[in-house]
Amino acid sequence: MIRLNTEDYPWKSGMTVRSLLDEKVFTFRHIIVRVNGEYVPEEEYETQLIQDGDDVIVLHLMAGG
Amino acid sequence: MGAILKEYRYTPAKIVRGYSGKSLYINVSDLRIEEKTITEFMKEKFTGGKGFDLWYLWNAVIPETRWDSPENEIVMSVGPLGGITQYSGTGKTLVASISPLTDIPIDSNAGGYFGPLLKFSGWDAFELQGKAEKEIIIFIDGNNGLIEIKEAEEYPEDSHVLAEQLTREYADDENDMVNVSVVCTGSAAKHGFMGMLNFSFYDPRRQTVRFKQAARGGLGTILCDKKIKALVVKYKGVTPNLNNAADLATINKVGVKYHKEMHDLDSKQNKMRQIGTANTVMIMSQYDLLPTRNFQTGGDPEVVKIAPEVFINEWLTQGLHDGCWYGCTMSCAKCADHFLLTSGPYAGERVTVDGPEYECVAGLGANLGIFDPQAILEENFYCDTYGIDLISFATCTAFIMECRQRGQITQEQMGGLDLRFGNKDAVLELLHLMSRGEGFGRLAGLGIRKLKKIFVEEFGADADLLEDIGMEVKGLEYAEYAHKESLAQQGGFALATKGPQHDEAWLIFMDMVNKQIPTFEDKANALYYFPMFRTWFGLVGLCKLPWNDIVPADNHKTSEPAKVPEHVQNYVDIYNAVTGEDIDKDELILQSERVYQFQRVFSVRMGKGERKDDYAPYRSLGPVSREEYLSRQDLYDKQLSELQGLDPEVIDLDEKIAKLRAYREDQYEQLMDAVYRRRGWTMNGIPTPERLREIGMDLPMLLEVVEPKL
Structure with missing residues (x-):
């Protein structure tokens, strides 16, 4: 289990930032990802592994209309 | 075309640090034209733009005034930053009136050239009161200090033909068409309550008149009711510092930084x-x-x-x-x-x-x-x-x-x-x-x-x-966002002063996806800050879009990326550079709150603006029908289980809908309580005298409205 935006979310072996975003259908391009408080640049989404127990924040930067 | 009914000559006021210091009043019943002075009191309490609109409107109407009463006004203003050309989104005109849809003040804003050209013609604000006998057109010539009112019955009704005709008529030649802007509505506005105002600007590349709209709340319907077919302003000679800013260098510097962001990102x-x-x-x-x-x-x-x-x-x-x-x-x-x-x-x-x-x-x-x-x-x-x-x-x-x-x-x-x-x-x-x-x-x-x-x-x-x-x-x-799963946005819409328009708060991602505001207090804080911040654009004449539809590349490193702190600082810097004042980001919010609370009290004065007026239709809060529930059954069943301790396996569909509804309606009540507390309102939604005093808005006229409601 990981924490995703303050809520529990199932962890899978081999989970990366990219696979998590795909799974959640987080398609908005303007987001900020932090794993355990550390900012993850977009070019590392494919390679950044998420470990069981990690605290992941995916901030969508949209304040709308 | 059209007989001249009235001519008025004036000396265009010079703009100093964003203000001309003058406003224009026209009563179309008797064609009376007056010049008013923008007082220091108005600047201190209302800043400009929508603030000036609401101040003039308050003084024009009584609690019994309705949209079609002769004393109802259409007021428009551009704000002290309006018309600067060094930053994006600085051409907004703010419009207010008593709405035919809501019977309370509506405010709406539009791009296009009208507002800035109006200010450069010498007017910070423009009041229109009364009802004309026959359809009229009002023309303001800002270069020659002339206001002309003429008959308009022979002109077409629909905006794209009317504005094109008027632009050609009032321009000296093809090159002069960019100096003319028209406000008008169309043929449907007089048959219903959702008429809007088109604000024109001439596009020389396409060689056509284009429009932006002050659309919400029936402003075009009111224009028709006053028998005003169009407003036309003409001003030739837009240059970068017509506002006579206190510190042009800072405006240039902030503008260049922003334009680079726009270009690169x-x-x-x-x-x-x-x-x-x-x-x-x-x-x-x-x-x-x-x-x-x-x-x-x-x-x-x-x-x-x-x-x-x-x-x-x-x-x-x-x-x-x-x-x-x-x-x-x-x-x-x-x-x-x-x-x-x-x-x-x-x-x-x-x-x-x-x-x-x-x-x-x-x-x-x-x-x-x-x-x-x-x-x-x-x-x-x-x-x-x-x-x-x-x-x-x-x-x-x-x-x-x-x-x-x-x-x-x-x-x-x-x-x-x-x-x-x-x-x-x-x-x-x-x-x-x-x-x-x-x-x-x-x-x-x-x-x-x-x-x-x-x-x-x-x-x-x-x-x-x-x-x-x-x-x-x-x-x-409602504006066009589905928001059932965001309690904060349910409040963002239904607790908005004029009605459910998203220009006060758009919190769906912060709330529903990012989970940044989980508690009632968090949501209430967001429903305090963002409506106050966004109100400010309407006070100074700016478009909201450049605030957060582009953000600096390092915005993610800030502690509050949703607020886009660097852009907030840009606005503080530009405001100070134009006006010569020395506000900070907290004073910016205070400027807004003065007008925000004023507008709420105004609604109370007109018979709305209480808790009973802040309830949302259930479609806003949750699934009304069986199909809606079934379309997201997993989500709703999970909520029944996790939030209400119910077993969805043993409850039939109609009971599930009813149980979820009871829960969500209770959540909304609790949200209202939290927001009212944060905004300094009673549990009936009335701004308290204490809060008005804290922000310097304990004006006798406001206290007279709220005190009987306590």
């Missing part, structure tokens, strides 16, 4: 320069936020047909500068050129369609079940030229369609009009009926609140169902 962020606000249509659908078939669901597989790429690749002209005021590098006012109309009085003509913006694609498309870009563009064009607020029209028509879907109204009762989801021809025909004031078009233009009453009393419809699915609060139709 827009293609990686929101693509505002390619598609404008409609860039979010697919995103909204993917996150279940795109209102579909009267907000029943939040997306549809067919949305791909009206995706941004479709409009970019097939319909919208690319590569032209599309700013609606000088200096705007966001350039988001896109348009479809040489568009061939297929219906109505202009069928067969090729026109330029301004838009579509997000609200247009979401409202006239998905919310009506129409996934056809050509149809959306044609609806867009006719809403604009007929002077119809497309948000109210879309949400109201979606309501009618669902009434039909659920057997609450028949095709016969709609005069034979086959208004069902997806029927684009019927929607276009409805627009043409509204333009002519015929048949069901007369009813549809009255708005949801009045239609609910008519459908129940005359057609025998189910009153409770219509209350649940009629997406209006305070009489104003």
